[in-house]
Amino acid sequence: MNPAVRLEHVHAGYGPNAILRDLSLEVPARSFFIIIGPNSAGKTTLAKTLAGQLRPQQGTVEILGRPLAAYSRRALARRVAVVPQYTPIDVPFTVLEVVLMGRSPHLTLAGLETRRDMEIAADAMAATQVSHLANRRLHQLSGGEMQRVIIARAICQQPQIIILDEPTASLDLAHQVHIMDLLEQLKETRGFTVIMISHDLNLAAMYADTLLLLHQGQVAAQGDPAQVLTYDRLEQTYGCVLLVGENPLMRKPQVTLVPGRLLASTQRYLRNNSRGT
């Protein structure tokens, strides 16, 4: 099976300065792939490059075995759906109208949505549990509801790859778990390749099949969360002291931040004992 995404020696960015520098990687099909890294590591640039929003300055991007440049926008949107970080709420569309927009890449320019499109939308809304919100307007939704609506729209595109930019960033704990469970379920039941940007290392460690640590536009580490989330690497890339232990629920790493006032004692402790895993 072709990898969902393959990048070879990709340089990408805005203006003369490349943010991604000579980046090569593969995202296995039907996997939960989470991109982590400090601010300005190039996570969003990478997501925009994969979504066809930003043209790479150098190198090749392949989506599902075909070069990205060979796709039209419409053809790409039938295979890759994007859940952006921010959706404007000052446009009074209803939830159903927004979810149906996911059918756009399948419709002709002036085409009307058919009953079949309505069924696909209904199914997508059921999968993300927003059916009861169908006639609500966007500005009447909570943050968690909004994310689920936009994910429903992505499902409605019937893609093979879904890219999400920090979908849990502004959500409370219950909604974070709900969204992550939903994405995991989409991977299992619909065979989606889920590519997600996250700032939450612990959440990423629990759900990712593959973790990609991005640093200064390059791959700092890639692989199983246990291989990626090591003390030395995290200190190096994030530039702060962390403790890396084990998640009490499963054999996955768990990262603990160290407050400034405990920094000296923590470092002393780390020097005296073997450093974290």
Next chain:
Amino acid sequence: MNLPPPRLVQRLLAVSLALGLLLLVSLMVGLLWGSSPTDWRLCLRALVGLDPGDEVLPAILWQIRFPRVVLATLVGATLSLGGLVFQALLHNPLAEPYILGISGGAAVGAIIGILLGLAPFPGVATLAFLGSMGVMLVVIFLTPRETGDNKNALLLSGVMVNALCTALILFFVTMTQDARLHNILYWLMGDLSVALPAQIFFLGLLVLPCFIIIFLLARPLNLLYLGEEQAGYLGLNVAGVTYLLLGVTSFMLSAAVCQSGLVGFVGLVVPHLLRLWLGPEHRILVPACILGGGAYLVWCDLLARVLPSQGELPVGVITALLGAPLFIILLQRSRL
């Protein structure tokens, strides 16, 4: 799960029917009611040719009032639709048909035509059309394409070029002292009083295809209204559709403005009013703006004709007098 079936077509038909009837009634009233103190029943009889002896009244109705109400319909429809498209494209509730410099360019062209002593049609109209299209092209090419926020750059270029045109207009107005000054002022305030059948024919020929193109692009307009980034993710060729819409809209606005002068506020009030009533679905809003905007300007023009006891007002005075308070009420009631 059961979702309501797609009611778009039914809604579209219902809205079009309602607003179409409104337009038809407006057209009839506009035809039958005027400054000549004739009973409307006589007008109606003359209109359908029941008084074969009377030569004057049918002539007034068919050769003076009829072209005029049709011109008002076409101009009102074009301005409202132009406002709707610009508000969606620029993602700015204050966007109106003139915001990208169309008004300034048209005015400079028209004033030059008036000063040269050309006839309103085709001389002045042609120069006004060339002026607005010229300014439009300058604005589009001046706007840097590489930057992230294209829309604000476009808006600012438009406002700046418009400011430049205003300076030129004021210069011309100050330098003009004879009767031509009156013509210039009437043009600047919007004036539908000179409506010739040939004008209507040309205008219809130019704007009707634009209406159709914009209606066909109404679903992409929904996506653009949600935001350019999202529209791209949903498979839209954003740059292509945006420039096509900008071009088509500017073209039809130039065609209308060069016939009517600067009729203000129609393009701001009508789309907002209809969006509040009908929601943001552009496949419904486009026909609604065409029919509703046409009806609105027919009524404004009627008031401009019958309100003064002598002569008539420029229709732009009425649209602003009516439009500004209406817009303020809207603003109070809605969260824009």
